[in-house]
Amino acid sequence: MAYVFGGRRGPAALLLAMALLAGCKPGAEGGYDRVSWRGDPAAPVNAFPDPPEVVPGSSAIGAKATPIVAKNLPAGVTQAMVDAGQTSFGTVCASCHGQNGTGSPAAPTLNDMAWINITGQYPEIVNIINVGVPNPKEHPAPMPPKGGGNFNDAQVRELAAYVYALSHQGGA
Template identity: 35%
Template structure:
């Protein structure tokens, strides 16, 4: 028969286990721990009863409270749509001029437009609309296809070189690569175009080069860019005299553009955005240039 051993310090029984002279006491689980375990088990049981919990093949236990997160999200979306309905209806039905004249509506346009722009346009044009390499700055009021909310909305709707049946179409030919101009003519016309925004580069040493480039420009480039090189928004040809450049205005980049050509692309947004969203974006983009003159 095993003799129970009592610890002389605590007066409790030992379990008979000993490690390195340390004996294990036969101490019961604290009452507080037991109460906590009971409470958590009761809570879990209550949770299983009240809320959706257990999968049952193609369904699940619904819970007495009938809480469904999908239903909750749908209800919130309905509430949000209802809250937007008044000003969305106003934007859909009013003209651009009427919306622009309504300060309260324009406040909503700026707030909503900022979000729409960030979600759909910022990847190319930057979060501030100032563009980046090979993508135009939308704040400088220098437009390829025309500014103002109406023109901007049209461009957003049909895109540029997009799959839309009414897409704006524009391409600068590769004059050098396709041998429409020889290397000398490419350098001549590039030097002339560069001199338009950098008149200090026209010196007695290269005046003949610039003059020869002007002749090439008039016979080759003026059909799109105009004889004065101020561009043509009907065909998306940029103004070459204002020092606003999409691809860069230094001499080597101009040579590269003339030699290899350029073809920008902007997707059509009419399938992704509603007409009201497009109007909001057009007004917002138009406001960027007015706020950043």
């Protein structure tokens, strides 16, 4: 039975280990600089980063998405808001709710009249985007406020206009 640091092979093994590790000292010739992963403070992370810039034809919506011609919009909601909301939806929301609101295992479908957490009226959609869904009824993860994006109030109203238009495509 051979022992690494004891018995007959101990001194030779110790010298070999020291020779191999000599080049690994911080700052040693040919060695690597020390990289600390425990003692250094963590880099600050923005919990709500700005949505990525939308380049026409390259977003999650892209050229495949057909603009929605909204019908029966609530008072104060315009087609321009729906169009802007569709663009913003592709930056953050589509990652969970799917392109065109088709849904995914992470989040519900938004392009039908079936609502899980609200009744689907425009003010409710604005509110749920702002506050999120901390305890979803049917999906595994909560939706953070503003979907985890850094949307301003106007963008939230535009997103809500788009989601409203998605769910009310057939009218009413």
